[in-house]
Amino acid sequence: MSTNFNASSHHAVANTNATHQLPKNKTLVVGLTGGIGSGKSAASDWFATQGIDIIDADVIAHEIVAKGSDTLRRIQKKFGDWVINPAGEMDRAAVRTHVFTHPDALIELESITHPAIREAAKEQLLACTSPYVVLSAPLLIEGAEAGLANLCQRILVIDVHEDTQLARASLRDEQSAIKIRAIMANQLDRAARNRHADDVIVNESDVAALHVQLQPLHQMYLTLAQQLKFAAD
Numbered sequence: 001m002s003t004n005f006n007a008s009s010h011h012a013v014a015n016t017n018a019t020h021q022l023p024k025n026k027t028l029v030v031g032l033t034g035g036i037g038s039g040k041s042a043a044s045d046w047f048a049t050q051g052i053d054i055i056d057a058d059v060i061a062h063e064i065v066a067k068g069s070d071t072l073r074r075i076q077k078k079f080g081d082w083v084i085n086p087a088g089e090m091d092r093a094a095v096r097t098h099v100f101t102h103p104d105a106l107i108e109l110e111s112i113t114h115p116a117i118r119e120a121a122k123e124q125l126l127a128c129t130s131p132y133v134v135l136s137a138p139l140l141i142e143g144a145e146a147g148l149a150n151l152c153q154r155i156l157v158i159d160v161h162e163d164t165q166l167a168r169a170s171l172r173d174e175q176s177a178i179k180i181r182a183i184m185a186n187q188l189d190r191a192a193r194n195r196h197a198d199d200v201i202v203n204e205s206d207v208a209a210l211h212v213q214l215q216p217l218h219q220m221y222l223t224l225a226q227q228l229k230f231a232a233d
């Protein structure tokens with residue numbers, strides 16, 4: 001997999017092909033991505049109701065910096081004691097404000113967190129037992145070297161207009177539009193993300209409409225997973 005420079009953020013971008021080769025002896029891994037507030041969790045929650053194992057990079061990103069972890073110690077060493085709150089945990093709001101206003105700091109933070117996220121995702125994959133697996137990540141395509149896209153055979157993008165992202169993310173997190181825009185600026189823009197997609201779902205309507213669109217994709221992924229299993233036998 002080669003990389004392209006992405007003009008909309010500092011991230012290198014994985015060169016994904018629309019049709020991926022399905023390698024033998026592997027569980028089908030569907031990469032699920034979309035910008036902040038696009039509806040990745042809403043989609044992965046539905047896949048989970050269908051019995052599909054979910055690996056969530058956002059959840060892993062929280063776990064790897066748990067109190068007392070090696071990763072948190074490395075972040076403290078790199079940035080200073082201010083990254084730790086009185087309870088000994090990472091002060092997420094302080095780190096967020098810092099890295100999304102200092103691009104170099106974000107690169108440094110990611111150089112610590114991304115390899116750890118990838119290793120944890122690979123480990124979780126080994127424990128998965130469902131017919132296929134959904135790997136959900138806001139930065140799936142970004143960051144090809146330490147990236148997650150090359151663990152996936154197929155990429156599903158949840159696509160919404162930037163205004164919808166802003167509205168839903170600010171409602172959920174009570175964060176200002178400025179902060180959310182700063183995060184969006186460090187993610188691929190819609191057109192770039194959609195170019196890497198095998199499947200795109202537009203999540204502009206309600207959650208019920210999202211579920212209706214996910215159903216046929218789930219059936220297709222089951223079929224692809226079955227084909228993969230036969231090919232590997």
Ligand SMILES: CC(C)(COP(=O)(O)OP(=O)(O)OC[C@H]1O[C@@H](n2cnc3c(N)ncnc32)[C@H](O)[C@@H]1O)[C@@H](O)C(=O)NCCC(=O)NCCS
Nearest residue numbers: 035036057058061092095096099113137138139183186187
């Ligand atoms: C900067 C941090 C401390 C802010 O923590 P906070 O609790 O406020 O946000 P949280 O982690 O829940 O992320 C919220 C959303 O921000 C976006 N986001 C997070 N990290 C990044 C990033 N490095 N680049 C672009 N967007 C990001 C995602 O859409 C994510 O869903 C945290 O996001 C972090 O440690 N980021 C680096 C790890 C990472 O890249 N995580 C993304 C998973 S691949």
Ligand SMILES: Nc1ncnc2c1ncn2[C@@H]1O[C@H](COP(=O)(O)OP(=O)(O)OP(=O)(O)O)[C@@H](O)[C@H]1O
Nearest residue numbers: 035036037038039040041042138168172205206207
């Ligand atoms: N179709 C929809 N209609 C209305 N609200 C929605 C819809 N889809 C998702 N939401 C809501 O929008 C917010 C963002 O959705 P969600 O948390 O699934 O996004 P996400 O892509 O996982 O975001 P992040 O990258 O920030 O973790 C949530 O409060 C969710 O309940």
